[in-house]
Each structure stands twice: as C-alpha cells, then as structure tokens.
Amino acid sequence: MTSGAGAAGHSLAFRVMRLCRPSCQVDHPLLVDPSDVCNGEDSVNFKELLPGLVNGNDPGFWKRFELQEPMDAMGLSGQLVLPQTFGSIYLGETFCSYISVGNHTNHDVRDVIIKAELQTERQRIILSDNSKSPIESIRATGRFDFIIEHDIKELGGHTLVCMAVYTDPDGDRKYLPQYFKFTTSNPVSVRTKVRTVKDTTFLEACIENQTKSHLFMDQVRFEPAPPWSVTTLENEEEASESDGPISGYIKSLKLINGNGGARHYLFQLKRPPLESSDVKLEGANALGKLEILWRTTLGETGRLQTQQINGSPTPKKPLDVKMTNLPQRILIERPFLVRMEVTNRSEQFTGPLRVVMSETDDNGTPRTVLMNGLLSLMVPPLAPLASTELEVNLVAVAAGVQRIAGICLVDARDGRQVEFVPPTEVFVEAE
Amino acid sequence: MGIDDSVGDRSNAAVDLNRTASLKKKNAPRFDTRNMQEQARKGSWRLLLENVKEARKIAAVFSPEERIIHTTYHILALAKLGNYTSAAEELAALGDLQNASFFYEDHPDVYPGISGSMVPFSLRWLHAAIPYRIGQASTSMERMYSLLDYCSQKEEKALAADGKSEEIDEIFSSFRLDGGVLDEEQRSNALARRWKRRKEIVNFAIINLHLGQKDYIVALRFVNETLARDPENVELWSKFAHVQLQLGDVDGAKLSFAKVEALVDERAKGGEVDSSLLCLVGRNKGLVAFVEKQYAAAVKAYNAVLEISPGDALAANNKALCLMYSRDLIRATQVLEDVLQKHTEAALNETLVLNLCSMYELAAINSNESKRKLSSWILQVAPDDFDLTCTRL
Secondary structure (H helix, E strand, O other): OOEOOOOOOOOEEEEEEEOOOOEEOOOOOOOEOOHHHHOOOOOOOOOOOOOOOOOOOOOOHHHHOEOOOHHHHHOOOOOEEOOOOOOOEEOOEEEEEEEEEEEOOOOOEEEEEEEEEEEOOOOEEEEEEOOOOOEEEEOOOOEEEEEEEEEOOOOEEEEEEEEEEEEOOOOOEEEEEEEEEEEEEOOEEEEEEEEEEOOEEEEEEEEEEOOOOOEEEEEEEEEEOOOOEEEEEOOOOOOOOOOOOOHHHHHOOOEEOOOOOEEEEEEEEEOOOOOOOOOOOOEEEEEEEEEEEEEOHHHOEEEEEOOOEEEEEEOOOOEEEEEEEOOOOEEOOOOEEEEEEEEEOOOOOEOOEEEEEOOEOOOOOEOOEEEOOOOOEEEOOEOOOOEEEEEEEEEEOOOEEEEEOOEEEEEOOOOOEEEEOOOEEEEEEOO | OOOOHHHHHHHHHHHHHHHHHHHHHHOOHHHOHHHHHHHHHHOOHHHHHHHHHHHHHOHHHOOHHHHHHHHHHHHHHHHHOOOHHHHHHHHHHHOOOOOHHHEHHHOOOOOOOOOOEOOOHHHHHHHHHHHHHOOOHHHHHHHHHHHHHHHHHHHHHHHHOOOOOHHHHHHHOOOEEOOEEOOHHHHHHHHHHHHHHHHHHHHHHHHHHHHHOOOHHHHHHHHHHHHHHOOOOHHHHHHHHHHHHHHOOHHHHHHHHHHHHHHHHHHHHHOOOOHHHHHHHHHHHHHHHHHOOOHHHHHHHHHHHHHHOOOOHHHHHHHHHHHHHOOOHHHHHHHHHHHHHHOHHHHOOHHHHHHHHHHHHHHOOOHHHHHHHHHHHHHHHOOOOOOHHHHOO
16 A cells, blocks of 8 residues: 655655545454354253353453354444555545655655645646755654645645655755655535426436445535525434434435435525516526535545536527617606617517506505506517617606606517517606 | 173173273363363363363263263364364264254153253354354354244243252252242243343354344444343443444434443442453543544543453553554564463454464565564464464564
8 A cells, every 4th residue: 555665876765655545444253152163052061162252351262262252243333444555545635644754774864845636637737845945854764744634635646756856965956756646536426407397497416326335414405596595305204213223314314225225315506586677687597506515434524625516507588678769858747768789580470469557566565656658569470680769658757866667578479578668767857 | 790691790890801991091180070160261272172082082982961061172272273163063063953962852761751842052052153154154144043043042941940940949059040049930931041141142143144244223223122122231332332433423423432431430339340341441531532543542541441450352452553553663563472472361462463463474575583482372272273374463
C-alpha cells in the first residue's frame, strides 16, 4: 500500500501511504465452548471438563480457542485495521495521504525544501511547500513526515508530485522528484425527472451507487433556485414495534448498496403564484441543484452538487402585446387613447380576440384607470407573424401616479385569457 | 474359553497382551481429552494433531464417544492450522451425523440406559463454519441457518422432557455450570440451557457471516431480534454502534454509544461495575474521538483504558492508529511493539501485527528487515494457529 522508493544516488526517499479511514476488522474466528468439544451434544456427563472455566484475565492464548461469551462468535472486536490497498478515489471525497521523507543514509543533509503538488489536466494545486522556511537538516536515519488533504473536484488522472531539494554532504544541491498517479471516477450517477401536475412541480431523483461498496446517505437536499421553494417528500412508514428496538432504524436507514444499488428521492417544488402583472420569462426554467452528502466506512465524507436542473421550459408566448403610445398629459376623468400593438408570434392564425379589462386588481381593490365605454374591442384573426394596431379608450378616476393594468386579450370564442398587456405607470393630473 | 484349551490359551494370551498394551496406550496422558483441551488452550495444535492421529491408529480401544471426540479435535486442529480442505474432507468422510451409530442407544453395552446424540456440538458447528473458509459462503450460510433450527428444536425437546432423571441428579451434584452451584431447577433444565447457549452462539455466527459478506441490513435484523430478547445487553449495543460506524452513520453510532454509557452508569449506581465495562466505555470514547479526527482526545481515552488494563490489545492497537493519523508514525510503531513485548499473550493477534507491518512499510525503505525480525520473534512465541501472512512478507 505504501509506495515510493529511494532513487539511486539520493540520500532522501519518499514513502507515501493513502490515509483513508481505517475499518473495523471483522474476524472469522473458530471459537468453541470447550464442553461442546469434549462431550456428546446430548450428554450430561461433564466430568471431562477442566475444573471451572478460565477467568477472563488469565494469561495464555486460550482466547483463540475458547469462547468467553456467545457474542465472541460475532467477530467484531472493535479493532481498527489500516487500509490495505490504495482503493478507488471518487469525486467529492477528500484525498488524504501520509508522506514520509526519510534519510536512509549515514550522513546528514541540509537545507531541505519539501513540496507536494497535485496535478490534473486542468491545474496544479500546491498542497504543501516549505520553501520559505526550509528544514535546517535531516540527520542520518532521520525523517520528516507530513499529511496532505485535498478535496477531489475533478475526474480523470491525477498525479501527486512530491519534490525534495536538499544539500548533500559534498555541498551539492540535489533535486528528487517522485510521482504517484491515480484516477478519480464518479461515485454516483444521478437521473432526474420533472413532472408537473396542475400547479405543482415534482422532481424525482434516482441516485445510483457506482462505487464498490455501500454509501450512507447523510443528506440529500434540493437547493431550489429562486423563486422556487421545496419540500422533501418522504415515506413515513410505521415501524412494527414488536420486532425490536432498532426496527425503526433499520427501516429508515438510508443506505445504498455498492455496484449499482439505487435510491429514489421525491421533491415537491412550488413557486409563488404569478401576478397577472408579472412578466413570464421565456426559455429554460431553472429549478435548482441537488446536493448529496454521503459517508462511507468510519464516517469518511463525500459531497457532490449536480448541475442546474431545469423544469419544462416556459412555452413561447403565442402573442406579443405592448403599448406603443401614451398621451403626453392625462387628466382626471378625461378619456384618453392609448395605442397597442398586437403581434402573432405563433405559426397558426390567432382566433378572434377581445380586449377586456378587469375592474379590480388581484387584491380586490378597484382599479383607478378603466376602459371607457361599454363596447368591447375586437381584434380580428391574425395571420402567423402578422401584427396589428388598435386604440383603447381609457379614463382615469384618481389623480397622481396610477397604474394602467389588468388589460387582457381573451379568446372571443371561449373567453380563455391569452395574454396580458404589461402594466404601465402614468401620472394623472388633477383638475 | 474355547474348546481346544491349549490353542485357546495361547491365542487369548496374545489377545490379552495386545489388549493390555492398547489399554496402557489408551490411558496414556496424550489421549486424555483433558490434556487435549490443555494443548488447545496453549495453541499447541501441531502436537494435538499428532496425538489425535495416534489415537485414531488404535481407535478400537476407545469408546464410540471418545472416538468422535478425537475426530472433533482432529478436524478442529486441521482447521486451526489453516488446512481447511482436509478438515472439510474429514467432515465429509463422517457422513450423516444423524446416523444411528452416533446415538448412545445404538451402543447399549457401553452406554446402558442413556439415549441421545453423542456427536459433540462443535463438530456440527465446524461442519457449518468451515465451507466459508474455502470460498463456499452460501453453503456455510445454509448450514448455519439449519443449525439454528436444530438448536431450537433440541431446546424445546429438552424443556419438554422430564429433567429429573437419576443420572442428571447424580452427576450434577458436584458439578459447577457457569460458575455456580446448580439448584434443583437448574439441574433439570441443564440440557435445555446448554442448547439455548448453543443457539446463541450460532445466532452470532450467522451475524458474523452476514457481516463478512457485507450484508449489513440482514446482520442488523438479527441484532435487532437479539436486542429484543436482551434489551439491556451493553456489549451488544456497543457492537451495534460499531456496525453503524462501519456503515458511516456517525450520528447514529454516537447515540448508541451514549446508550451504552447510560446503561453502564445505571449499573454503577447499583454497585461496583466490572472493569471490563469501564474499558469498553473508554474504548468507545476513543473510537468516537478518532472518527471525529480529535486524535489527541482519542489517545487520552485509550490511555485511560490502558491504565486500567495495560494488556488491552484493542486500546493499544487503536491508540497506535490515532498516533499515526496525527503524523506520529514512530510513536505508533513503538506503542504496538511495546504491547507485544510486555503483554504478548493478550496482544498478539493478526490484525495488530498487520497494522504494525503496514507502519513498517511506511517508515522505512527496507521495511523487510523490521518485518523479518518481527516474524522470527512471532515464530518463537506465537501459538501454532497464528497466520503469518499478516506480516506481508
């Protein structure tokens, strides 16, 4: 597991060992109750036993043969064991390594500069560098140890470069580089699906474990992009209490098995209802990002965030309406004309449309600028990409800064609202 | 005496001589099962194997039960010495353990009035455990599950039977089971209790197999059932916490460790607490600190344990890892070398040696020298079943 060797002619050598978390050793001991060896199983003749069982603190290797308690057969003593192989390294994990620089000769070396760097396709990251304060000397058979840590943020090939620059007894300045290569891969693959049911948007995420061992899902969160807000939907199952004290724990354990195990998550997304006056943004509809925090053996952490997940894009508006002309002066209770341009952006004829105006706003407050007259204004059917102009007769019933809002084009046949005219603010002069 | 007296006399004399010689052999200490147990305790498996092989050569002089006990030691010794294939072959050669010849009632001249199976339970257990060690995990799993059922049935049968037979009373009058003097009720249920204990052993062996296969959820279900039967079992809650840590559920493990401490505190209120429990709590504290990368605090916790029990291999081993992870490799190796020297019998185990050898490899270019030195020392002091591959030589 340790790599690195002394390059010929060098007084120093690097030894490197990956320091991922150790694990709890699981033994498979062959332990027996001695009376189960020396007697027939149905025998009640126990004369062959040595008098009394051995006391727990008695010396000897008897614990490798005799069970003290039935639980010894479980083989989980709590003894930690160092990682025996380099293992795989995944995006989102922290790469940790013990680096030991040893002087295996019988002479001292002086002015030692030690550097450790991580090189990827895209960048070079300095992990440790003591150039500003070199080590005065590493004596014969001496050593200099350090531990480096780095969060893995790139996929693909990585090279850990260890460098030592030192002065040997002859006064020569020596340079020792050593390279350790490894590759990082994706620990999970995430598939998402967005579904909209009425006004609610649901995001279903499937996380598949591509590592060789289990992943404990510490937290799977959805970070919504404003104005979205999110609720995580979880299946609350009632644990059958009769099973045991950790039944609930086992049922709700968020563990994903290695080599393709998967887990599904469901999020409910809501955005505040759109005011009729709000402008709908066309195009991509950013919902947010999924953040995954996991742990493996003995709490080794990992963290990944997905790219922006998009909902279904807002459909392009079929109709574009805007006010093109406002009178210079608007007087209270004096009717005035505004001009509007209506453009058909779709590839079909638009049905006959009617211009209507609501008399109160969304809160129920009466509007201060209203359409004048009882006649409703008609917009004839428009050819694809054609546009037309119309004049709307309005009157203001209050002075000061007022909003012209609530003008809507509806389908003349079924009354369906097609497009709102963007609101405008005007100044109404008093008499 | 035969009809032809002269011939009969001579042949009988020859038989007599042979029989005397065999009887002498039979009574030789080396064939005494108590001595065999002593050898097993010392780890002198090679010697034990020799003795058992010799015993099998004169098998005829031994009783059926003695013969099957020798066979059990034989298979156990082979397994302990790492020769699992031969052990499996020997087991297969026995055939069906439910065969009539393995029952006391099949030999009424030797065992008058006694009935039941004379197969030592460990033999059945070995039959289930050994396939795992030759790459047949599912066979071991199947057999262990069957063995669990077998133990349940036997326990029920023993409870149902009238336990007040004369033999049991007579034999148990001077025997101490589980360290206490048997009372009336214990005597009559002794066999049932033995089966209950065997069932527990198999239960934990099954958990062990699932842990080995990394089927953590299944293992936890068994732990759950066991905890349901014994909800104040401090050691089991502690083991559960270790499984949680192995999974990565640090928060869950901390809750379980807290429960362990609370249970121990409860007992402390009622009186003296066994030092082994104090050590357990101390080691758990150390482990939690290690997981949180608080290495200094972890070392402190392990030192407290080593104060109570200087030969605590787990504390010494884990303390060494704390030192290594806090950049003190040399002190780490010293801790392990120290505990091996001073408390050899308590500390010598394959995992500890494996860790020490991994540290040697990190510490020096030519780590083989240190490893070889360690290896030759181990050869002098270790029991025969010590697996030297842990030195990574």
